[in-house]
Amino acid sequence: MEPNLDAAMLKSWARVIDDGPFSSLCWGERICFDNPETLTLLGALSAWTDRVRLVTTVIVPQLHDPVMLAKALATGDMLSGGRLTVGLGVGGRHEDYESVGADTATQTMRGMAERVAIMKRVWAGEKVTDSVLPVGPPPVQQSGPRLVVGTIGPKTIRSASAWADGLAGTTLDLDVDREAELFDVARTAWSEAGKPTPHLATSFWFAIGDGDAARQQVHRHLLRYMNWIPSEFVDAMAPTTGWSGTEDDLLEVLRRFEDIGADEVHLIPTSSDIDQLKRVAEAVEVYA
Structure with a gap:
């Protein structure tokens, strides 16, 4: 979600993540923003990596035709050798729904669950119309990619337990x-x-470094990313949103999440400077 990305930069980040101690490479979806399109990027990341799981955090299925989305994700699962995890969420921005002609009335857990049901039928090889052949390709993972729900609240968690395999939460x-x-x-x-x-x-969002510079980095990123929120509100929340600090500080935070049973912590960058990634990799490698 940083500005001025190009293929070389994205490939460099992907390679460092794949070569490092990380378990997953994650990226999100927005429409009215200048981030790369999620499903196109999935194809590139499948080619640029060999080891880590690829995790969409998150795709909003109501912004897509569910059959085409199922086909695209099955293709990504095939290209990545079965390394795909699909994070799904309802999304928090009406502008994304409106820009693709999606019905904002479907911006609900029920609307998402209905589309998940269709995708699972496709991945199971079931015909969704009276076609000669079902929609393919079949995913590498039996029954389709692992599904996790993007959520910050208990009601969403309970609703998703019917179809999801886990959580891709976030903490501000x-x-x-x-x-x-x-x-x-x-x-x-x-x-x-x-x-x-x-x-x-x-x-959570992160910036690794000493002093005020790291916190200011998080603040700049939030102002850009949260552009649908009045800037004065972002300014007010910025001092306590995300994390900034040194390598030792980060390891202490990760240990706290490990203690409560977190299987993974996804670190959201607030800079395209790859040195940020390398510093985290070195710290986590020592911790591991």
Whole structure:
């Protein structure tokens, strides 16, 4: 979500992530913004990486035809050798719905679940129309890619337990106790649905560095990314949103999330400077 990206920069980041100690490479979807298109980028990342899981955090299925989305994601799963995890969410911006002609009335958990059901039918090889052949290609992963729900609230978690394999949450203020409560909600909901223990992931914006410069980096990014919110509100939340600090500070935060049972923490960059990524890689490698 940083400005002035090009293929060389994206490829460099992908290669460092794939070569490093990381478990996943994640990227998100926006329409009225200058970020790369999610599904096109999936194809490139499948070619640029060999090891890490590729995680969409998140795609909004209501912005897409569900059959075409299922076909594109199955293609991505095939190209990546079965390394795709699909994070799904309802999205928080009406402008994205309106720009593609999507109905904002579908901006609900029910609207998302209906599209997930269609995609799962496609991935199962079921014909969705009276066609000669079903929609393909078949995904590498049996029954389709792993699905995780992008969420920050318990109601969404409970609703998604019927179809999701886990969470791709986010925390604005790194409130570990609140994340622990959400993880417990997920564990209970999945158990009541008779499903295996959910994959538990959360995320936060980060800037690694000393002093005020790192916090100012987060602030600049938030002003750009949260452009649908009045800047004075972003200014007010910026001091406590995301994380900034040194390598040792980061490891302490990661240990706190590990203690509450997080399977993954997705770090959201606030700069395209690849040195930020390399510093995190070095810190995490020591920790691992």
